[in-house]
Amino acid sequence: MKKALITGVTGQDGSYLAALLLSKGYEVHGIKRRSSLFNTQRIDHLYQDPHEQGRQFVLHYGDMTDTSSLVRVIQRVQPDEIYNLAAQSHVAVSFEEPEYTANADAIGTLRILEAIRILGLAGKTRFYQASTSELFGKVQETPQKESTPFYPRSPYAVAKLYAYWITVNYREAYGMYACNGVLFNHESPVRGETFVTRKITRGLSRIKVGLQKTLFLGNLHSRRDWGHARDYAEMQWLMLQQQNPEDFVIATGEQHSVREFVDLAASKIDMTIEWKGEGVDERGYDRTGNCIVAVDPRYFRPTEVDTLLGDAEKARKQLGWQPRIGFDQLVTEMVMSDLDAAERDVLVHKHGYKVFESHE
Ligand code: NDP
Ligand code: GDR
Secondary structure, three states: OOEEEEEOOOOHHHHHHHHHHHHOOOEEEEEEOOOOOOOOHHHHHHOOOOOOOOOOEEEEEOOOOOHHHHHHHHHHHOOOEEEEOOOOOOHHHHHHOHHHHHHHHHHHHHHHHHHHHHOOOOOOOEEEEEEEHHHOOOOOOOOEOOOOOOOOOOHHHHHHHHHHHHHHHHHHHHOOOEEEEEEOOEEOOOOOOOOHHHHHHHHHHHHHOOOOOOEEEOOOOOEEOOEEHHHHHHHHHHHOOOOOOOOEEEOOOOOEEHHHHHHHHHHHOOOOOEEEOOHHHOEEEOOOOOEEEEEOHHHOOOOOOOEOOEOOHHHHHHHOOOOOOOHHHHHHHHHHHHHHHHHHHHHHHHOOOOOOOOOO
16 A cells, blocks of 8 residues: 655645545545644545544644654655645735745755655655746746746745755755646635635625625736646646656646636626726626625735746646646536535524624
C-alpha cells in the first residue's frame, strides 16, 4: 500500500485529493494546523476514528511555518508521495500579510524539501508542488504555457515563484522526483467563501432567498480560466506517476470575466441582471430595479492580474489528461449547492435562530 502525505488537506484541493487517493487504495496522511475552531469540515466525510485498527486516513498536527513539526511528520510517515498544497492562498490577503505569506508559501516549501533530503528520503519520496497561474501575472504571452515567462504581481505570487524554483532546484541538485503543477484557477462547491466564484454563488443564492440585499465585488472585468477542482486533483496525482518528473500547466483553455460568471450564476437560479454604469459606479439591477451587485473599491488589489488563459497541450499529450467538467456545469454545481445552503439558513431563521451573514 502506497503512503501519501498531503499538506493543506483541510483545504479545497486537499479534500478532493484525499478522497481520490483513498479510492485508489493509498494510506493517506494529512497535515492540519492548530485552530481554535474545527477546521476539518471539508474532510469530515473521510474521517476515521483514531481507535480503529488499520486506518487508511490519518491526520497529524503541523504547520508550514514550523520546521520541527514537518520533519517529525515526514519522518514518522516515510511517505512515497508528498503533495504540498498548504498555503496562505488568497492573493488579496497576501498584500495584508506579505511576510507570513512568504514564510508559509515560499520557505514552507523549502522546509519540506529539506526535510525529505535530510531524512534520506530523496530517492524514495516524490514531491508535488502546488504552483499557480499567478506566476504569469502581468502576462507576457497568451495563452500561457510552460515556456511563458513569469511576472508575478502579488506577494503571494512572488512567494510561489520562490517555491516553483526551489522545487526545480532540488530536482536538479539532488535528483529528487519533484515537480510543479502550474494550475489555473479551479473551483467547486467547497471553494473558500472569499474567492470570487464562491462569493458570487453564495451571495446570489442568499439574495435569492432574501437573506442578503447586495453582493459587493471588486474588479468585474478581470478574466480567468476557471476549471473544476475535482478534475484538477486527478492531474496532481498523475504528475507523480510518470517516468520522469516534469512541470505541467493545467487549464481548460477557456476564459470568462467575473461579470460573465455573475450573469451565468444568476441565470441558473432564475435571476436576470441588468448592468448600468462604469468603473466604481457599475451596478447590477434585478427585474424590480433593486441594486443587487455593486462595486466596492476595497476589493481592488494594489496590482491586479487582469487576464489569464492557459494552454494545457503538454498535459493533454503527455499525460492524456483533459478536463471533464465545463464552465456551465461548474457554475451550476456551485450555485445549486449554495442555494441549498441558503434555503437551509432560511429554515433556521424561521425557527428563531440567528444566521451569520458575511459579505466578505
Ligand atoms: P485553500 O485555501 O482552500 O487551502 C489551503 C490549505 O492550506 C488549507 O488546508 C489551510 O488550512 C492550509 N494552510 C494554510 N496555511 C497553513 C500553514 N501555515 N500551515 C499548515 N497548513 C496551512 O487552497 P486550495 O485548496 O484552493 O489550493 C491548494 C493549493 O494550490 C494552495 O497552495 C494554492 O495556493 C494552490 N493553488 C490553488 C489554485 C486554485 O484555483 N484553487 C490554483 C493554483 C494554485 P486551514 O484549512 O486550516 O485554513
Ligand atoms: P485569484 O482568485 O486571485 O485568481 O487567485 P480570486 O477568486 O480571489 O480572484 C479572481 C479575480 O476576481 C477579482 N475579483 C474579486 N476577487 C475576490 N476574491 N473578491 C472579490 O470581491 C472580487 N471582485 C473581483 C480579483 O480581483 C481577481 O482578478 C486564486 C487563488 O486560488 C490562488 O491561490 C491561485 O493561485 C489562483 O487562483 C490561480
